[in-house]
Amino acid sequence: MVTAGGAQNLMKGYRVLPGRRVLIAGSGPLLLVVAHYLLRGGAQVVAVCEASPMRRIWRFAHRMLPHLNFVQQGYHYRREIKAAGVRFLTGHVIRRALGSTEVTGAVSPAATISGAGR
DSSP states (O other): OOOHHHHHHHHHHHOOOSOSEEEEEESSTHHHHHHHHHHHHTOEEEEEEESSOHHHHHHTGGGGGGGHHHHHHHHHHHHHHHHTTOEEEESOOOOEEEOSSSOOEEEETTEEEEOOOO
């Protein structure tokens, strides 16, 4: 396991994938950026799990109006992620990783996400 910031650092700074199959979890726009870099680097992104529910995300949309260039970039990343067949789940907080020698899945109160390992 590695944080989204750690994964981004490995990809941008060292051109190293943190794994071949990846589940990205957390909160905020960095998740989209990391998914973008991982997909471009050849990783299979199993899912992106945003901790905040969609209604909470939209509540802050008005604050992004002065930063439309970031909104456009985020929209591009989101489209790219969707086109790659990656599930984008909102309101999902990972509570437990599954597997004994490697992560093979993850548990969220909302769902069990399998296939994160290998």
